[in-house]
Amino acid sequence: MRIMGLDIGDKTIGVALSDEMLWTAQGLETIHRKKLADDLRRLQEIKEQYEVERIVAGLPKNMNGTLGPRAELVQELGTTIANELGIPVIYWDERLSTVAAERTLLAADVSRKKRKQVIDKMAAVIILQGYLDTQQAK
Template identity: 65%
Template sequence: MRIMGLDVGDKTIGVAMSDQLGWTAQGVEVIKRKKIEMDLVRLREIIDEYQVEEIVVGLPKNMDGTIGPRAEKIMEFAEVLKSTFNLPLSFWDERLTTISAEKTLIEADISRKKRKQVIDKMAAMLILQGYLDNKG
């Protein structure tokens, strides 16, 4: 059973995918956002290619655990995903995942330019891996 993890931002969507057994997450790609219709077309292609059965979306809660405007925006997008793809959808608290991804890339001595290209994919991977670890 494949699970897709998403790190949804205003400009990009980081995409990660679980292995068949649902144990590990791998980064797949970063979608450059244009219009929601185009985002949905690309996500549909990925869902079909990997035979996705569930979607996990990172929810950027405030540090005190409350839902702010950014998280509300993500929840609205997730509703569109759920109604469009008719797949089970879960949220995963993504607080600090982008910071953690950035730190890991810096420690690996990845250039700033290269980090910018992969940060969202890595954040999606961390979101999905956290979900998989918790589920297992």
């Protein structure tokens, strides 16, 4: 069993996967969004290839903890993904995940061009790893 982590944006979806022991998250890819049907097809392929049984989607809360329009869009897409793929979608507070990803990439001296290509995938890793860490603590 694996868990898929998603960082859902308007133009891209960062995708990460857990290892089979559910200890670590690794970046898989960045889906460049075109049509919803294409996005769902790719997510279905990943689900089947890696035997994913659950998805953790980053929920972009406001800094005061409330949900804004962006979070509502993520929840709508999450519901669609859950229905289409037939597996549960769990929402994880992603506040500052992209900032953390950017800092990690800067610390690794990754070029600006390369950062732009991997930032969403890295944010998905941070979201999924946060979720996995809390599950290990239980």
